[in-house]
Amino acid sequence: MTGAHILCFHVxxxxxxxxxxxxxxxxxxxxxxxxxxxxxxxxxxEQLPFGIYFLPMTNPDGxxxxxxxxxxxxxxxxxxxxxxxxxxxxxWKANLRGVDINCNFNARWGTGKGxxxxxxxxxxxxxxxxxxxxxxxxxxxxxRVDPILTISYxxxxxxxxxxxxxxxxxxxxxxxxxxxxxxxxxxxxVDGDLGSAGGYKDFCVGLGITAxxxxxxxxxxxxxxxxxxxxxxxxxxxxxxxxxRELEKNS
Ligand SMILES: [Zn+2]
Numbered sequence: 001m002t003g004a005h006i007l008c009f010h011v012x013x014x015x016x017x018x019x020x021x022x023x024x025x026x027x028x029x030x031x032x033x034x035x036x037x038x039x040x041x042x043x044x045x046e047q048l049p050f051g052i053y054f055l056p057m058t059n060p061d062g063x064x065x066x067x068x069x070x071x072x073x074x075x076x077x078x079x080x081x082x083x084x085x086x087x088x089x090x091x092w093k094a095n096l097r098g099v100d101i102n103c104n105f106n107a108r109w110g111t112g113k114g115x116x117x118x119x120x121x122x123x124x125x126x127x128x129x130x131x132x133x134x135x136x137x138x139x140x141x142x143x144r145v146d147p148i149l150t151i152s153y154x155x156x157x158x159x160x161x162x163x164x165x166x167x168x169x170x171x172x173x174x175x176x177x178x179x180x181x182x183x184x185x186x187x188x189x190v191d192g193d194l195g196s197a198g199g200y201k202d203f204c205v206g207l208g209i210t211a212x213x214x215x216x217x218x219x220x221x222x223x224x225x226x227x228x229x230x231x232x233x234x235x236x237x238x239x240x241x242x243x244x245r246e247l248e249k250n251s
Contacts, residue, residue, distance in 0.1 A: 001096045002073070004060040006137055009040035012048030012244075017251075018145050021240050022055040022138070023153035025101050025200065026093040026122075027062030031225050032153035032216065035236055042237050049248035052240050053145060058200075059134055061096045065089050066224070083119045090224035093122035095134055100124050102154075104135040107164065107202035113195030125198055138200060142207070148247060149177070149211070150204045151240060155225055156217035158187045164196065164205035174210045180246050181212055185235055214239070 021039060023032030033056040040054040057063055064072060069089050070080040076096060081087065083098045094100045098119025103112060109129035116123045130136055142150070162178035163171070175191075182189040196202055204211035216233045217225060 001133065002061050004064070006055060006058055006060060006134070008141075009037075009054040009056075010051060011040060011044040011054070012051040014051055016050060017148045018051045018053060019240055019244060020053045020055065020142060020145060020147045020150045021153070022058050022150070022200070024057030024063050025059050025134075025152065026154060027059055027066035027089075027095075028091050028093055028223055029153075029155045029225070030057070030063040030066060031227060031230055032155060033057040033063060034227060035216065035230060035233065036153060039237050039240060043241055046241055048241060048244055050148065050244045052244065053141075053147075055138075055141075058138055059095055059101055062092060062094055062101075065096065066092045084121055089121075091121060094120065094124060095132060097126075097132065098124055099126040099132050101132055101134050101138075102200060103198040104130060104132050105139070105198050105200055105203035106130055107199065107206050108197035110198065112197030112199075115197070129198070139203070142204065142209075147209060149243060150201070150209055151243070152200050152211070152213045153236075154213055154215050155229075156219055156221055156223070157215040158185070158218045159190050159215045160185075160187050161190050161194070161196070161201060161213040161215075162205075162211065163191060164193050164199075164202040164211075166205055170208065174205070177210050177243060177246060178212055181214065181239060181243060184239065184242050185214075187214070
């Protein structure tokens with residue numbers, strides 16, 4: 001909405017199959033942006049079988065709002081305060097239009113558990129699927145890259161989600177990689193889609209891509225999170241490399 005850029009780093013081979021890692025889609029989960037940036041920095045020094053695109057912050061306006069409050073957006077401050085119902089934006093998840101980007105993708109759009117039909121700090125699906133600039137940008141990018149794997153970082157719960165209606169060999173393939181990630185991180189693997197719809201992971205699974213949602217930070221912590229909540233999550237820095245090597249074994 002403000003024209004803020006969605007930054008992207010690339011490491012590893014430019015040719016051949018690629019992986020996309022994205023974070024910061026939910027504003028209050030902006031610590032995932034720090035994690036994804038660290039991944040890009042560390043993994044640039046590693047030998048990787050596939051290229052990796054890192055998008056640390058796919059909701060830059062929302063992350064700014066959650067971190068600084070509405071003062072920095074004077075033109076829409078009144079509207080933001082109305083949607084939020086107060087001046088504390090630290091629990092805000094949506095973009096500046098009050099749309100939850102992770103409910104806005106064209107994947108059983110509007111049918112998700114907890115979906116809302118009006119602007120809100122979270123869970124509003126938008127006027128139609130892919131109505132938001134952030135969603136459109138990620139859809140275009142994903143279709144262009146055509147990755148073998150996407151990893152979406154969220155918080156919290158130390159859980160991994162991978163399912164969205166896929167069956168047969170694709171389900172087995174995706175579950176195997178999700179199991180590998182869960183075993184490496186010591187996280188719980190969540191079977192089923194739990195009423196999810198309109199999410200980026202859901203959209204990717206619909207395209208036939210293996211797609212993991214990784215919820216960092218155990219639930220002894222609570223929102224709003226800050227940088228110190230990343231202590232204990234260091235193994236995640238190497239997760240994209242671990243999964244790339246696993247995919248190479250199977251290819
Ligand atoms: Zn989230």
